[in-house]
Every structure is written in structure tokens, then in C-alpha cells.
Amino acid sequence: MFKHLKNDLPASLVVFFVALPLCLGIALASGAPLFSGLIAGIVGGMVVGALSGSNLGVSGPAAGLAVIVLNAITDLGSWEIFLVAVVLGGVLQILLGVIKAGVIGYYFPSSVIKGMLAGIGIIIFLKQLPHAVGYDSDYEGDISFRQADGENTLTALANMIDNVSPGAITVTLISLCILLLWELVLTKKSDIFKIIPGPLVAVIVGVIYNFLIAADSAFGISADHLVSVPVPESASDFVSQFAFPDFSAITRYDVWITGITLCIVASLETLLSVEATDKLDPQKRTTPTNRELFAQGTGNIVSGLIGGLPITQVIIRSSANVQSGGKTKMSTIIHGFLLLTSVIIIPTLLNKIPLAVLAAVLLVVGYKLAKPSLFKRMYSLGRDQFIPFIVTVLGVAFTDLLLGIGLGLGIGILMILIKNYQNSHFLHIVEKDDGVHTVRMTLSEEVSFLNKGAILRELNSLPEKTHLELDVTKCIRLNYDILEILDEFLYRAGPKEITITVISEKGIFENPKSFTKLFLTSKVA
Incomplete structure (x- = not known):
């Protein structure tokens, strides 16, 4: 875990700066105490990160649960009673892991997962533009089109025109230039720039700018445009921010x-984020989904017991981790x-960080x-x-x-039904011992993304x-999702000294370098 610390430490700093305002914003949107968002972020990093089998996934409070939390607190009558529901949800997640329900994540097609990532990228970019110019009426946390303050993504973009802050724009431009x-340029010239993360430099410059430029000047940064972390005045004041469930x-x-x-919602969001994060992983590692449900459940139990929001794996923070060069779960x-x-x-120092700096970091991530190029590549696939x-x-x-995601999945299933997908026998395994342990895998006429969980399980075994x-x-037809997991298997086969022979109507191919390149030119693609 400490082998890649030179990569994980800079990545953890970026994730920290991204997670900090998101934790606060999601708590605000959920109608919960601000400190509860920070508790969930801490537990998601330290507890879930330690127990999870995900190398790059980052967990914490999720925007997708904000509406559920907001309504539940009101309906249940108190925050302490809601915490009981958080603990119960965690216990049920552990049970889902025990009964191996994590396989559900494999039944979402690659195109939908990539569409989810691209859609989140677009909405991150669009939602950070107002904050980049100093319009911070509803900052961090919103992933849905409609926002907690009654606005939506497009109205926020329109309203930001009348609420421009010269200071925020200046900080955003400086931060983007640094990033x-x-x-x-700099990371390609010297290794020192790979050790010191650009976002950290941008944050430091933003804080210095805030100290040097008076808040009431034309290019100053007002308090509304700064990070706002609760500041306890004493140790007892800090401890008093924790809350405990009313069992x-x-x-x-109703509890x-x-x-x-x-x-259900937290597990589904987690499994989708796991699948998406694994797609982003340059090393193509596979996260054990049942272990992830156990880790998430444990995290929710701990978070609920000390007054935190419910936790899921979060794609915004996970993608920031990947983009920043994280290698192992030490960064989480x-x-x-x-x-x-x-x-x-x-x-107090955190409260000097301009939100415009964090907006610049998220603009790059989005x-x-x-x-x-992603849209062009997906179009070229048909x-x-x-x-x-x-x-x-x-x-x-x-x-x-x-x-x-539901719409994309529905369309994907509909297209398969239109093509009259009617094949349940897609995989046949025959083992033989001829001096070398040989496994023969025969794929039948139609193999779709619905089959990738079983094929992936056999390959990993x-x-x-x-x-x-x-x-x-x-x-007759081999779905692109299957080609993708076969290519990922090739990446893992080398270290395990697994040799491969492909038998097709085009001939016999020994140890192909890419299934995608091999099959896209044949009728089975």
C-alpha cells in the first residue's frame, strides 16, 4: 500500500480539496448539520477506504441521496431518529454483501457506464461555471438537473451573468493557468512537479490572493465565495458537534x-460507481463488489453511530483521484x-480558500x-x-x-430485444490435462453485456x-462489452503466465495483443 505513496499522496490532496466543499454542500442540501457531511467524508475515506477492495474508489456523502435524506429527516421527526435508519441501512448492505448481491453491478452495459461518466462530467462542468464567476447561491453537491434552491442547471447559468465577481473570475483564471x-508543461520537464500537485499550488495561490486583496475592493473575495467549515471554539464545542442515534x-x-x-439506493450508486471507476483505472483492476458492499455497510454503521450522513462510493471524487494519478487505496x-x-x-485556514479555486479544479475534472474524443469514439463503435x-x-x-442510468439501461435492453436476443447458453467450459492445464471456453451465437458477469467470473478463476x-x-455476434473485458483480461493474463489461443473461422491466433482489433474486422464483432 505504501509502494506508490509518491503518487497517492498528491492525489489524496486533490481529492481532499474536492471532497471538502462537497461534504459541506451535500449536508446543506440534505437539511442536515454541516458537520455531518464532514463526518461522512472522514468515515468514507478512513473506514470504507481501509475495508474496500477498490484501489481508486473514494466514498463519502452522495448528492444522489440528498433528497431522500431531506425528506426522511422531516418525516421521521428528528436527526437522531434518522441516524437509526442510517445504521439499519448499513446492516442491510452487509447482508447484501453476504448473499453476494454485488453481481448486480455487472449487468449494466459499458455504454451506459461510459455515458454516466460523460454525463457527470458535463454536469460538473456546467454546475461549476457559476461558482467560477462568483455566483455561489447553491454550491457543492448537486448532481441532478434541479437544484435544492429551486433553480436548475440552466437557470443558474443564466443568473450568473448578473452576479459576476471580478475577484472570483481572476482567481479562477489564475487557478486554471496553474493547473x-x-x-x-511542468510535469514533463521535472519530476519535482509530479510530486507537488498543481491543485495544491492553485489552492495556496488562491489563499495568498485572498490575504493580499481586501474583501471590499473591486477584485476582492467576499466571505460568501470562501469555503465555510464549522470552527469549534473549544474541545467540548468540537465534541458537541457529534450526534448519536435514538435507538x-x-x-x-417508517424508520x-x-x-x-x-x-437500496446507496448500494446501487456504489455498484455503478465501482463499475465506472474500474473503467477509468489505467491498470484495469477489478473491484470485488461483495466486499465493497460490506465496506460500505460498515461505513454507514459507523457514520450513523457518530452523527454522519449516509455514504456511497462517489464518482466525482473517484474520478478526481484517477485523474490526479492515484495508484492504490492509500490515496483514499x-x-x-x-x-x-x-x-x-x-x-480557520480552510475558510480562507476561495471556492473559485475548487471550481477550477472541478472544471478540469469535468x-x-x-x-x-470520447463522443467520437463511441459514435465510431456503431x-x-x-x-x-x-x-x-x-x-x-x-x-x-x-x-x-435507468433510461440508458432501458434503451440498451430494448435494442437487444429488437434484435431478438434469445440465447441463454453462451458459455461452455471443458478442462483437459494434456501435460498443460488447458481450459476450452466456447462462446455461442449471441453474447451480450448481460453475459459479461459470468464470463468475467470464469476468466478471473x-x-x-x-x-x-x-x-x-x-x-454470430460478440458484443463490444465482451471484447472490452477480454482485452482487460489480456492485461492481467501476462503476470499470471496464462497463454491464449483464439479459434475462429478466420483461423487460429496465438496470444493476440487485442481482441478488439482481432474481432472488429470479423463477422462476430
């Missing part, structure tokens, strides 16, 4: 309904530790998630991939996360030094 200069309400029907709702754990120490030791992708993008950007014979002679 782009750091990434495109006398554990027998109430259990809220706990079940939190469990360290970011949680940084949240804890900062709110104890330097809350652009990387929704690069134009309508089977592009239509579910673009529907998901539009759904996430103009409704909310879960509804957008192959022992070292196995010879795999992959017979695709019967395939």
Missing part, C-alpha cells in the same frame, strides 16, 4: 422503510485523514470525463453502443443520476500457467 501549466425508535415501521430505501485513506486533521487543527451512451448522457445531465482455448467459431 494546465502544471499538467501540460428507542428502532421498532418504528425501517427509510433504512431499506437508503440501503489519506484524504480521509486530511479531512479529520484539517477540521480539528486548521478550520472536461476530462466528457472529452469530445449505434448499438452510441444510442444507449448518448441517452444516458442526456438523462444524467437533464434529470438525475439514477434516472439517467483461471489459475496461473493455464492455457486458454477460446472458441468463437459459433459466434
Whole structure:
């Protein structure tokens, strides 16, 4: 875990600066105490990060749960009773992990997952533009089109024109220059710039700017445009910010309904984020989903017991971790530790950070998630991939996360039904011992994304030094999602000394370098 500390430490700093305002903003949107968002961020980093099998996923309070939390606090009658539901939701998540319900995450097509990432990238970019110019009426946390203050993404963009702050624009431009200069130029010239993260430099410059320029001047930064962390005046004041569940309400029907709702929604968001984060992982590692449900459940129990919001794995923070060069889960754990120490030791200094700096960091993250090249590549893969992708993008950007994913998944399933997908026998395994442990895998006529969970399970179970014979002679159509997991398997096969022979109507191919390149030119693609 400490092997890649030179990568994980800078990444953890970026995730910390991204997570800090998001934790506060989601708590505000949820109608919960601000400190509850920080508790959830700390627990998501230190507890869930330590227990999770995800190398790059970052957990914390999620915007997708904000409306549920807001309504539940009102309906249940108190914050302490709501915390009981959070604990119950965590217990139920652990049970889902025990019964191996994590396999659900494998039944979402690659096009939908990529559409979710691109849609989130677009909405991050659009929602940060107002904050980049100093319009901070409803800052961090919103992923849905409609915001907690009654505005939506488009009206916020329109209203920002009349609420421009010259100081915020100046800080945003300076921060963007630092970030782009750091990434495109300086990191290529010297290793020292790889150790010191550009976002940290941008934050330091932003704080210095805030100290040097008076708040009441034309280019000053007002208090409304700064991070706002609760500042305890004493140790007892700090301890008093924690809250504890009222377990006398554990027998109430509505408390259990809220706990079940939190469990289902949080688990689904987590599994989708796990799938998306694994797609972003340069090393193509696979997260054990049942272990992730156990980690998330444990995190929610701990968070609920000490007064925190419910937790999920969060794609914004996870993608920031990936884009910042994180390698292992140490970056997640360290970011949680940084949240804890900062709110104890330097809350006053944190409150000097201009929100425009954090907006600049998120603008870069949003652009990387929704690069134009991604849209071009998805279009080139054909309508089977592009239509579910673009529907998901539009759904996430103009409704909310879960509804957008549901629309994309519905379109994906509909397109399969239109093509009369009727094949349940897609995988046949035959093992033989001819001096070399050989496994023959025969794929049948139609293989779709619905089959990738079973195929991935079989591939991951192959022992070292196995010879795999992959017979695709019967395939009429091999879905792109399957090609993708086969290519990811090639990446992992080398270290395990697994050799591969592909048998097709085009011939026999030994140890292909890319299944995608091999099959896109044949009828099975």
C-alpha cells in the first residue's frame, strides 16, 4: 500500500480539496448539520477506504441521496431518529454483501457506464461555471438537473451573468493557468512537479490572493465565495458537534422503510460507481463488489453511530483521484485523514480558500470525463453502443443520476430485444490435462453485456500457467462489452503466465495483443 505513496499522496490532496466543499454542500442540501457531511467524508475515506477492495474508489456523502435524506429527516421527526435508519441501512448492505448481491453491478452495459461518466462530467462542468464567476447561491453537491434552491442547471447559468465577481473570475483564471501549466508543461520537464500537485499550488495561490486583496475592493473575495467549515471554539464545542442515534425508535415501521430505501439506493450508486471507476483505472483492476458492499455497510454503521450522513462510493471524487494519478487505496485513506486533521487543527485556514479555486479544479475534472474524443469514439463503435451512451448522457445531465442510468439501461435492453436476443447458453467450459492445464471456453451465437458477469467470473478463476482455448467459431455476434473485458483480461493474463489461443473461422491466433482489433474486422464483432 505504501509502494506508490509518491503518487497517492498528491492525489489524496486533490481529492481532499474536492471532497471538502462537497461534504459541506451535500449536508446543506440534505437539511442536515454541516458537520455531518464532514463526518461522512472522514468515515468514507478512513473506514470504507481501509475495508474496500477498490484501489481508486473514494466514498463519502452522495448528492444522489440528498433528497431522500431531506425528506426522511422531516418525516421521521428528528436527526437522531434518522441516524437509526442510517445504521439499519448499513446492516442491510452487509447482508447484501453476504448473499453476494454485488453481481448486480455487472449487468449494466459499458455504454451506459461510459455515458454516466460523460454525463457527470458535463454536469460538473456546467454546475461549476457559476461558482467560477462568483455566483455561489447553491454550491457543492448537486448532481441532478434541479437544484435544492429551486433553480436548475440552466437557470443558474443564466443568473450568473448578473452576479459576476471580478475577484472570483481572476482567481479562477489564475487557478486554471496553474493547473494546465502544471499538467501540460511542468510535469514533463521535472519530476519535482509530479510530486507537488498543481491543485495544491492553485489552492495556496488562491489563499495568498485572498490575504493580499481586501474583501471590499473591486477584485476582492467576499466571505460568501470562501469555503465555510464549522470552527469549534473549544474541545467540548468540537465534541458537541457529534450526534448519536435514538435507538428507542428502532421498532418504528417508517424508520425501517427509510433504512431499506437508503440501503437500496446507496448500494446501487456504489455498484455503478465501482463499475465506472474500474473503467477509468489505467491498470484495469477489478473491484470485488461483495466486499465493497460490506465496506460500505460498515461505513454507514459507523457514520450513523457518530452523527454522519449516509455514504456511497462517489464518482466525482473517484474520478478526481484517477485523474490526479492515484495508484492504490492509500490515496483514499489519506484524504480521509486530511479531512479529520484539517477540521480539528486548521478550520480557520480552510475558510480562507476561495471556492473559485475548487471550481477550477472541478472544471478540469469535468472536461476530462466528457472529452469530445470520447463522443467520437463511441459514435465510431456503431449505434448499438452510441444510442444507449448518448441517452444516458442526456438523462444524467437533464434529470438525475439514477434516472439517467435507468433510461440508458432501458434503451440498451430494448435494442437487444429488437434484435431478438434469445440465447441463454453462451458459455461452455471443458478442462483437459494434456501435460498443460488447458481450459476450452466456447462462446455461442449471441453474447451480450448481460453475459459479461459470468464470463468475467470464469476468466478471473483461471489459475496461473493455464492455457486458454477460446472458441468463437459459433459466434454470430460478440458484443463490444465482451471484447472490452477480454482485452482487460489480456492485461492481467501476462503476470499470471496464462497463454491464449483464439479459434475462429478466420483461423487460429496465438496470444493476440487485442481482441478488439482481432474481432472488429470479423463477422462476430
